[in-house]
Amino acid sequence: MALLPKPAGSIAGGRIIYRGRDLAHEPVKQVRELCATEIAMIFQDPLSSLNPVFSIGYQVAEPFRRRQGMGKKEAWARALDLLKHVGIPNAEKRIRDYPHQFSGGQRQRIMIAMAIALGPRLLIADEPTTALDVTVQKQIMNLLADLQAETGMAMILISHDLGVVADVAERTAIMYAGRIVETGTIREVYDHPAHPYTRGLLDSIPSTSDIGKRLTPIVGSPPNLLALPAGCSFHPRCPFATDICRTVEPPLRQPVGWLPGHEAACHRSEEVLAHG
Amino acid sequence: MCVLGYVLRRLLLAVFVLWGVATVVFIVVRMVPADPALLIAGETATPQQLAALRHDMGLDQPLILQYLQYLGKAVVGDFGNSYLQSVPAMFLIGQVLPNTALLAVLACALALVVSFPLGLIAALRVNGLADRAVTTSSLVVQALPGFWVGVVLLLIFSRTLKWLPSAGLTNAQSLILPAIVLALPFIAILTRLTRSGLLEVVGEGYIQTARAKGLAERTVIFPHAIRNATIPIVTVVGLEFGTLLGGAVITETVFSFPGSDGCWSRPSRPATTTSPRPASSSSPSPSSSSTCSSTCSTPTSIRE
Amino acid sequence: MADTAGDPPLLRVTHLKVAYPIRSSVLMRSIGENLAVSDVSFDVRAGETVGLVGESGSGKSTIARTVIGLVKPSDGDIEFEGRSISGYSSRRMKGVRRDMQMVFQDPYASLNPRLTVRDLIAEAWRVHRGIVPSNRWTAEAKELMERVGMNPDYASRYPHQFSGGQRQRIGIARALALRPKLIICDEAVSALDVSVQAQVLNLLDDLQTEFGLAYLFISHDLSVIEHLCDRVLVLNKGVVVEQNGTRELFEDPQDEYTKALLAAVPVVRPWLDPAS
Ligand SMILES: Nc1ncnc2c1ncn2[C@@H]1O[C@H](COP(=O)(O)OP(=O)(O)O)[C@@H](O)[C@H]1O
Ligand code: SF4
Ligand SMILES: [Mg+2]
Numbered sequence: 001m002a003l004l005p006k007p008a009g010s011i012a013g014g015r016i017i018y019r020g021r022d023l024a025h026e027p028v029k030q031v032r033e034l035c036a037t038e039i040a041m042i043f044q045d046p047l048s049s050l051n052p053v054f055s056i057g058y059q060v061a062e063p064f065r066r067r068q069g070m071g072k073k074e075a076w077a078r079a080l081d082l083l084k085h086v087g088i089p090n091a092e093k094r095i096r097d098y099p100h101q102f103s104g105g106q107r108q109r110i111m112i113a114m115a116i117a118l119g120p121r122l123l124i125a126d127e128p129t130t131a132l133d134v135t136v137q138k139q140i141m142n143l144l145a146d147l148q149a150e151t152g153m154a155m156i157l158i159s160h161d162l163g164v165v166a167d168v169a170e171r172t173a174i175m176y177a178g179r180i181v182e183t184g185t186i187r188e189v190y191d192h193p194a195h196p197y198t199r200g201l202l203d204s205i206p207s208t209s210d211i212g213k214r215l216t217p218i219v220g221s222p223p224n225l226l227a228l229p230a231g232c233s234f235h236p237r238c239p240f241a242t243d244i245c246r247t248v249e250p251p252l253r254q255p256v257g258w259l260p261g262h263e264a265a266c267h268r269s270e271e272v273l274a275h276g
Numbered sequence: 277m278c279v280l281g282y283v284l285r286r287l288l289l290a291v292f293v294l295w296g297v298a299t300v301v302f303i304v305v306r307m308v309p310a311d312p313a314l315l316i317a318g319e320t321a322t323p324q325q326l327a328a329l330r331h332d333m334g335l336d337q338p339l340i341l342q343y344l345q346y347l348g349k350a351v352v353g354d355f356g357n358s359y360l361q362s363v364p365a366m367f368l369i370g371q372v373l374p375n376t377a378l379l380a381v382l383a384c385a386l387a388l389v390v391s392f393p394l395g396l397i398a399a400l401r402v403n404g405l406a407d408r409a410v411t412t413s414s415l416v417v418q419a420l421p422g423f424w425v426g427v428v429l430l431l432i433f434s435r436t437l438k439w440l441p442s443a444g445l446t447n448a449q450s451l452i453l454p455a456i457v458l459a460l461p462f463i464a465i466l467t468r469l470t471r472s473g474l475l476e477v478v479g480e481g482y483i484q485t486a487r488a489k490g491l492a493e494r495t496v497i498f499p500h501a502i503r504n505a506t507i508p509i510v511t512v513v514g515l516e517f518g519t520l521l522g523g524a525v526i527t528e529t530v531f532s533f534p535g536s537d538g539c540w541s542r543p544s545r546p547a548t549t550t551s552p553r554p555a556s557s558s559s560p561s562p563s564s565s566s567t568c569s570s571t572c573s574t575p576t577s578i579r580e
Numbered sequence: 581m582a583d584t585a586g587d588p589p590l591l592r593v594t595h596l597k598v599a600y601p602i603r604s605s606v607l608m609r610s611i612g613e614n615l616a617v618s619d620v621s622f623d624v625r626a627g628e629t630v631g632l633v634g635e636s637g638s639g640k641s642t643i644a645r646t647v648i649g650l651v652k653p654s655d656g657d658i659e660f661e662g663r664s665i666s667g668y669s670s671r672r673m674k675g676v677r678r679d680m681q682m683v684f685q686d687p688y689a690s691l692n693p694r695l696t697v698r699d700l701i702a703e704a705w706r707v708h709r710g711i712v713p714s715n716r717w718t719a720e721a722k723e724l725m726e727r728v729g730m731n732p733d734y735a736s737r738y739p740h741q742f743s744g745g746q747r748q749r750i751g752i753a754r755a756l757a758l759r760p761k762l763i764i765c766d767e768a769v770s771a772l773d774v775s776v777q778a779q780v781l782n783l784l785d786d787l788q789t790e791f792g793l794a795y796l797f798i799s800h801d802l803s804v805i806e807h808l809c810d811r812v813l814v815l816n817k818g819v820v821v822e823q824n825g826t827r828e829l830f831e832d833p834q835d836e837y838t839k840a841l842l843a844a845v846p847v848v849r850p851w852l853d854p855a856s
Contacts, residue, residue: 035490048481053503063489114489133635133800138844160774163846190849204778205848206807211827214785215807217778221743 018122036063040120044127046107050099056083056110057095063117082113086143105136109143116147123148124156129164141168162201166190171261174198177223177233180252184262194255194264194273196238232267240268298350302343376528380520382451383458384513391463395470400497402475410467418464422523426457426530442531454531458523462516469512473505480504588662589623590762590794591647591680596620596656598642598818616642617818619656626761627788629795631805631826633841634815640798643815644766647796648682649673661761678708681755683748685767690751691739697725697750698735704757711758724753728783745776752783756791764796769804781808802845806830814838 016023018039023031035041043049051059057079064075076095083091086109088102099107108128115123125144129137145168148155159165165172166186173183174195182195193199200218220237223229229236235245244267254260255269266272313329314321321329330336334345349356355365398410433453434442441450477483478501486496597620599613617639624630632640645651647658649668658666665676684690691700701721705712712720722732728749739747748768755763765784769777781804787793799805805812806826813823814835822835833839847853 032487032490032492035488037490041488043481043485045481049485051482051486051500051504053507054500062491066491066495067489111485114485118490134802134844134846135635135840137846141846161846162774163848166848166850167846187851200775202848204775206778206781206803207848208806208830211807214782215778217782218775219779221745221776222773 036067036115036120037118038120039122039124040115040118041124041126042108042111042115042128044130046104046111046131047099049111050107052099055096055098056102060110060114060117063114067118078117079113082117083110086110086113086116086147087139088113103136104132105140108132108136108140112140112143112147116151116153119151120153122154122156124158126158127160128157130160137164144168162190162205174201177228178225179233179265181234181266182262182264183252184259188259188262192258192262192273194258194262194269195234195266196240196268196272197234198264199272200237232265240266240272242268295347298347299343302346306339376521376524379451379454379458379524379528380517382455383462383520383524384517386455386459387462387466388513390459391466392470394463394467395474396497398467398471399474399478407471411471414464414467418461420460422457422461422526423530425460426453426527429453429457430530450531454524454527457530458520458527461523462520465512465516466509469509470505473508474501477501477504588659589625590628590661591624591796592657592659593623593643593647594621594657594659596643596646596658597654598639598646598651599654600642613654615818617646620813620815620818620820621656622813622820622823624762624794624796626794627792628811629788629797629809631809631812632796632798632815633800633802633805633812635800635841637817638815639818640800640815641766642818644682644764644796644798648677648680648764674707678711678758679761680764681758681760681762682764682766683751683755683768685770688739688744688747691747691754693739696736696738697721697730697742697753700739700750701725701754701757704754708758720757721753724756725750727756727787728753729779743776745772745779748772748780749783752780752787756787759791760793762794762796764798766798767800768797770799770801777804784808802830802842814841 011024014024018034023034050056057076060079060082061072061075064070064078065072070078080091080095083095088094088106088109094102099110102110112128123144128144129140132140141164144155144157147153155168157165157169169186171184172186172189173180174189174197175181176197182189182193182198184194189198190202193202197218200216203216204218206215218237219239223233223236229246231247232238232241232245232250235241238245248267250265250267252263252265253269254263255273257270258273264272313326313333313335317325317329327336334342337345346356353366357363358365358368394410394414398407401407430442430453433440440453441447474497483496483501486500487493491500596617597615598617599615602612602614620639620643622630632643634640642651646653649665649670653666656666657664660676660680665673668676695703698718698721701724702712702717705714705717705720718735722735725732725735730746730749730753734741739750742750748771751768752763768784769780772780784795785808788795795808797805797809809826811823812826812829813820814829814837815821816837822829822833822838824834829838830842833842
């Protein structure tokens with residue numbers, strides 16, 4: 001969404017294709033025009049993502065006013081509808097309140113209202129529930145799922161919690177050290193992990209079936225991104241590693257004999273799958 | 277309701293602060309070895325004259341009684357007579373404070389008007405040429421002593437170019453140079469504050485949100501970033517205004533301006549340096565010192 | 581939980597009530613109080629793990645801080661090995677702290693950045709004289725490092741040179757230095773990556789078997805609690821709404837709040853869950 005902080009980060013290569021346009025090579029200004037109308041985003045920490053010195057009504061009405069040139073009255077009326085829609089209780093009264101007067105879950109609802117205001121086709125949710133309690137997390141995920149069913153927008157859900165993703169998403173991409181190491185439908189990937197990292201993650205999660213038993217963690221710790229190991233960056237922690245892993249970086253590929261659409265970046269996916 | 281309660285609480289707190297300041301002033305004045313009676317009567321006075329004077333001034337009473345009397349009078353706005361001029365202190369201050377305040381307010385306004393765009397430009401082009409120019413010159417300006425800048429500006433604009441008057445308060449024009457001199461270090465501080473405040477705010481999550489809403493970069497800065505960045509600026513302006521009043525006195529000296537500075541410059545006596553008043557530093561300090569005590573303690577070294 | 585054996589439990593908390601004063605901004609006079617914990621009772625027996633779950637603000641950390649003597653209870657009693665410690669002076673509390681240690685959530689903030697790992701561990705021996713002679717400090721510290729799965733050659737490194745999981749191991753080694761009988765873990769694994777979290781959970785498990793430690797384990801993560809604890813207390817707004825053996829509580833929750841909490845936990849493979 002061209003939100004990278006300017007001097008610190010820039011796109012070093014690659015393409016971002018959105019409806020046939022390569023956003024990575026378009027000027028920031030053009031990309032920003034797509035923001036909110038085509039692509040919208042919500043963030044991990046709803047408190048710091050809302051401006052503390054403007055009322056929530058102002059902030060939710062802003063896309064209508066600045067992007068669609070709507071008058072203040074009309075924009076605020078639309079904002080009120082949105083706030084009701086995302087489940088802010090007593091929205092008529094609370095529309096003039098400031099972000100700090102709301103609970104964490106309500107703030108995330110406000111963020112969502114703002115994001116869907118202009119009917120985007122794609123919503124990117126970056127750890128939308130990480131800062132919230134489980135019960136609130138559930139409500140927010142349900143809200144997102146409902147909104148998606150209603151509007152038909154696509155959603156990219158970013159999370160460190162495999163469980164949160166499982167309920168809502170159809171497909172998943174697992175990332176390790178800055179790369180996608182495995183993609184496929186949630187069921188395929190979770191039931192038949194083809195990359196040792198995915199497998200390690202799934203085994204690390206305490207679950208009802210292994211109560212009282214020892215967990216099987218991934219050995220070692222995540223790598224320093226400034227000094228990634230050569231070859232497959234997972235090799236120092238990988239129980240399947242062989243010589244080729246230390247020198248050749250594995251490309252994403254479909255493991256021989258498995259369903260199309262399921263890909264992993266591992267030289268030995270077939271062995272990994274055979275073990276599961 | 278909430279705001280009113282807050283104001284009341286602050287005012288209550290201010291009473292305690294004033295009491296504390298008054299007490300400290302009293303203690304400091306009593307601790308200074310100089311004897312006010314001796315100062316007024318002169319070295320040649322007889323012991324009888326001194327004793328009489330001390331009795332007049334109430335200096336022969338027990339310390340605690342003096343303190344209570346002093347407090348009692350201060351509460352009703354009677355700060356006694358000036359030890360130097362035998363005129364009520366309040367009268368002296370009332371005569372000259374408005375001019376000093378006018379100068380300070382003017383300087384403050386000037387500083388705000390100039391520093392804000394400078395800080396904004398610097399922040400929008402971080403590490404660019406404009407940014408480096410603004411940051412460096414603000415450091416240089418802040419390091420220059422105010423009285424020196426005053427003299428230099430006088431030489432240029434009054435003596436050489438003859439554009440502006442050099443002394444006194446005759447018309448609006450005579451305010452220009454003093455206000456500029458007073459404002460310069462303040463401009464430097466505020467510029468850097470605006471710059472750093474904006475840079476900090478721009479890194480916040482809600483600015484990212486504003487961009488994600490597809491707002492034009494202009495709208496992201498005005499009003500989103502600006503409104504947050506002004507919070508520390510308002511705070512510092514409030515705190516620094518006291519310092520500005522203090523600084524005004526020095527500037528007035530350079531420009532022979534009839535402000536508070538006049539309080540202490542008329543009687544020409546050698547003993548001013550031991551005048552029993554708390555000293556304050558002549559350079560702008562970030563603390564908000566009590567305006568009166570800092571105003572009244574003109575560093576005489578500059579004048580003589 | 582009746583004490584059948586007759587000897588007192590390691591830790592007994594009875595009718596604990598903790599209120600934080602709300603102070604006026606003028607004179608710092610107390611103008612009311614915020615009841616963080618009201619009427620909480622539970623026992624921890626030697627070698628046992630008791631879990632404390634609840635959403636943020638439910639009072640979990642307050643209970644931990646009160647037990648270890650950092651916060652004074654407003655009412656109720658805390659007994660350690662049969663002695664009432666809630667009225668102890670800080671000097672007498674020092675003696676109790678030998679047997680009762682704490683591991684915090686944030687392994688970054690809770691370790692003094694200016695001390696080496698060896699010094700961090702030896703600090704406890706400096707405070708509690710006569711446990712380990714000073715010429716043995718380095719050797720003992722290295723032994724403890726080895727015990728928590730760290731390379732003892734790193735004894736002279738500083739905390740910032742380690743990853744989050746490693747730092748949490750340092751925190752645990754430090755807590756173990758005095759051979760305590762009870763360790764209070766306040767969200768000790770919450771900031772860690774799942775794969776690393778599993779390593780630390782295994783470590784805690786091993787240490788319990790080896791030293792007969794008891795844990796008071798605080799977490800908002802129900803799957804971790806379910807994995808590690810023998811008994812669980814569910815806390816809601818400072819009140820224990822339910823307490824039971826872990827298996828019983830997870831299989832047959834009685835309280836409505838517990839039910840809601842359990843239902844909200846995301847399931848990694850929802851398609852395997854018979855309920856949904
Ligand atoms: N130092 C403190 N001063 C005042 N109130 C506090 C303090 N610490 C916690 N509280 C309040 O006590 C309640 C319980 O907090 P806490 O024990 O930290 O909960 P938890 O650890 O379960 O998230 C909350 O309402 C919180 O705001
Ligand atoms: S490529 Fe090798 S090291 Fe990398 S994940 Fe596969 S088996 Fe492991
Ligand atoms: Mg806590």
